[in-house]
Amino acid sequence: MDIKKALEAIKGEMQPSMGCTEPVAIGLTVSRACELLEKPATHLDMVISSNIFKNAYSVQIPNTGTNGIELSCVLGCLLSKPGNTMEIFADIKPEHVTKGEELVEQGFVTVKVLKSSQFYIECVATNATEKAHVITEDAHDNMVFAEKDGVVKLDKRVKVEAAESHGDFDITEYTFADFLKAANEVDVKDLDFIKEGIEMNLAIAARGLEKKYAIGVGPCLKKMVDAGKLSNDMVTDIKLTTAAACDFRMSGGNGSVMTYLGSGNQGLETMLPSAVAAKHLGVSEETLLRAELLGMLCIMYMKKHVGRLSPICGATLAGSGSAAAITYMMGGNLEQICGAVQNMMGGVAGIFCDGAKGGCALKLSICAGEAVYAALYAMDNSIIQATDGINSTAVEDTVKNLTKLSHEGLDEVDMKVIEIMQTKK
Numbered sequence: 174m175d176i177k178k179a180l181e182a183i184k185g186e187m188q189p190s191m192g193c194t195e196p197v198a199i200g201l202t203v204s205r206a207c208e209l210l211e212k213p214a215t216h217l218d219m220v221i222s223s224n225i226f227k228n229a230y231s232v233q234i235p236n237t238g239t240n241g242i243e244l245s246c247v248l249g250c251l252l253s254k255p256g257n258t259m260e261i262f263a264d265i266k267p268e269h270v271t272k273g274e275e276l277v278e279q280g281f282v283t284v285k286v287l288k289s290s291q292f293y294i295e296c297v298a299t300n301a302t303e304k305a306h307v308i309t310e311d312a313h314d315n316m317v318f319a320e321k322d323g324v325v326k327l328d329k330r331v332k333v334e335a336a337e338s339h340g341d342f343d344i345t346e347y348t349f350a351d352f353l354k355a356a357n358e359v360d361v362k363d364l365d366f367i368k369e370g371i372e373m374n375l376a377i378a379a380r381g382l383e384k385k386y387a388i389g390v391g392p393c394l395k396k397m398v399d400a401g402k403l404s405n406d407m408v409t410d411i412k413l414t415t416a417a418a419c420d421f422r423m424s425g426g427n428g429s430v431m432t433y434l435g436s437g438n439q440g441l442e443t444m445l446p447s448a449v450a451a452k453h454l455g456v457s458e459e460t461l462l463r464a465e466l467l468g469m470l471c472i473m474y475m476k477k478h479v480g481r482l483s484p485i486c487g488a489t490l491a492g493s494g495s496a497a498a499i500t501y502m503m504g505g506n507l508e509q510i511c512g513a514v515q516n517m518m519g520g521v522a523g524i525f526c527d528g529a530k531g532g533c534a535l536k537l538s539i540c541a542g543e544a545v546y547a548a549l550y551a552m553d554n555s556i557i558q559a560t561d562g563i564n565s566t567a568v569e570d571t572v573k574n575l576t577k578l579s580h581e582g583l584d585e586v587d588m589k590v591i592e593i594m595q596t597k598k
Contacts, residue, residue, distance in 0.1 A: 174351045176359050178342040183469050187370055188314075189429040190259035190437050192235035192422065193529045195228035196245040197259050198313040199294055203249030204257045206298040209305035209321045217246050219284045220295040223587045224482035224526075226286045230594055231530040233387075233425030236265035239274075243282040247273040250298070259314055260429055288588055292435075292482050311481065313435045344473045349497075349511050349568055352474070356467035356501065364462040370431035371444045371465070374418055377430050378445060381417030386424040387531030390538055391417025407453035408545045415445045415541040419534035433469065433491070434476050438533055442491035443472055446541045447498040456502045468498030471514060474569075478576040484583035485575065486524040488533070492540030493517040499548040511568040512556035516547035518571050519557035519564050525583065527590045 190197055199221065207214050221229075221242070229242045237244070251269050252261055276282070287293060294309040308318035310330070319327040381391050394413035397403040418441045422430050433440040447468060451461040472494035479485055496513040505513070521543050524536060550556065559566040563574040 174347055174355050175342070176355050176363075179344075179355060179470065180359075180363055182342045182344070183466075183473065184366055186434045186473065187366065187431055187440070188259055189373065190313075190432045191261075191263045191427070191429045192425055192437075193228065193232040194259065194313050194432060194435060194437055195225050195529060196232060196234050196240075196242070197262060198309060199225065199229055199242065199245045200249030200252070200261050201257060201259065201314060202294045202296050202307055202309045202316070203246050203298065204253040204261060205316055205319065206296040206305045206307040207250045207253035208255060209307070209319065209326070210298060210300060210303045212300050212303065214250055214298040214305075215281075215300045216298075217250060217282045218297040218299075219246055219282060220287060220293070221284065222287045222289040222291050222293040222482075223591055224290050224292065225294055226284075227526070227587055227590055227594070228482070228529040230591075231528055232423055233531075234265070235262040235425040236427055237270045237425060239270070241277065242284055243277045244270075244273050246282045246284070246296070247276045259432070263427070263429070286591065290480065290482055290484070290584070290587060344470070344477050347470075347474070349471060349474075349514070350507055352467050352470040353501075353507050353510060355470065356463045359463065359466060361459045361462055364466060367444075367462055367465050367469070368458070370433075370440065371448045371461075373429065373431045374441055374444045375414075375448060377421055377426070377428050377441075378414045378418035380426065380428055381419070381421035382413070386420040386426055387534060389420055390534040391415075391420050394538070407450060408542050410453065411446045411449045411545055412538040412542045414449050415441055416534040416538040418445060419537045420531070423529065423531045423533055434473065434487075435481055436487050438529070438537055439472070439476075439487045439491040442488050442537050442540060443469060443494055446492070446495040446544050447502070450499045450545065451502060454502050460502055464498035464501040467501050467510070468494035471497045475572050475575075478572050479579050480576075483579045484525050484586040485522070485579045486526045486536055486540075488536045488540040489517065489521045489524050492521065492544045493547075495541065496544040496547040496551075499545060500551050503548060503552050505548070505552055509551040509554070509556075512551035512554070513544075513547045514568050515557050515564055515571060516550050516555075517543060518568075518575060519561055520547065522563065522575055525586055525590075528594065
């Protein structure tokens with residue numbers, strides 16, 4: 174493995190984002206469309222894929238105290254300016270929310286949902302004399318098409334795979350043995366960017382423990398520890414830290430997290446369990462960073478197979494990478510590291526995604542805790558058998574089995590989730 178290319182691929186999948194990344198991506202797409210117009214837009218026509226709808230429907234928008242796909246669209250329009258990033262909603266003021274809600278009520282936005290698990294956001298912004306058309310595909314800030322009044326400004330749609338292949342680095346060409354070799358051989362000085370991500374997410378977790386955000390899973394667990402109802406052990410610390418960070422961002426907290434592979438929650442589940450485990454295990458910063466690199470490579474491998482958005486909850490995959498990282502910090506060998514991932518796949522792989530919302534903290538907490546148990550089981554050589562369920566002898570084959578289940582067996586899950594979300598009382 175070319176470690177330099179691998180590190181560049183990981184860096185490319187890490188960026189700060191304020192709020193759930195799907196509403197942010199919607200706002201950013203609209204912002205880029207409106208940026209092409211000389212005069213303010215008077216209407217937005219949106220087309221989004223089912224997975225985008227599912228993850229943007231319920232979650233709180235930062236600095237608004239509320240949620241809404243249409244509102245995310247309007248805010249993107251109101252905040253449109255050159256240079257906007259995934260932190261676009263950091264600029265939201267109360268007057269933006271008031272104006273945005275008025276425009277939504279007036280029918281400023283129409284939204285069509287595609288039956289597709291692809292990452293897809295399309296915006297047509299118009300006024301009396303102009304029309305701008307922008308498409309985002311496959312990644313949250315990956316604008317592939319831009320057109321103004323029939324004149325194409327950008328068209329990268331024929332290069333859709335580029336967003337996932339990271340140039341000439343293809344993670345699927347490698348094995349977990351290669352990932353372990355890279356973690357052992359990398360110059361730790363090259364991993365400072367991972368340290369920055371860990372510190373950013375730990376800071377958000379600390380803010381999430383200051384008071385009750387969303388449903389308050391993190392503070393609730395801490396309250397139970399302080400009351401002596403739960404032990405102040407590694408598992409509980411990992412669960413409450415990860416949950417608190419998720420509580421904060423899912424409630425629209427005014428602070429950015431370091432995302433991974435397009436998801437803030439994946440960024441939290443990737444970095445926080447290992448960071449907290451390192452504290453309890455007493456390992457060095459160098460060991461933590463090498464473990465994180467291993468975990469991030471494992472997660473990238475799994476996500477490349479399963480897909481950036483899928484019916485499978487991303488916390489299960491990120492948690493599997495954390496299990497590998499924690500096993501590494503415990504001194505595990507390749508068989509035990511792979512075994513920890515196998516244990517996760519046999520234990521939590523069936524958790525499906527029912528959209529981004531405050532309740533995601535429950536799923537992140539569950540998977541973070543199970544990551545520790547999966548590692549402990551593996552270190553005791555208690556590893557799920559290849560005869561069980563979707564598990565195969567090789568961990569790489571188990572990932573492919575999960576991919577088959579996700580792509581072929583669960584293709585109707587997203588639309589059923591959306592149907593329930595739209596019709597429940």
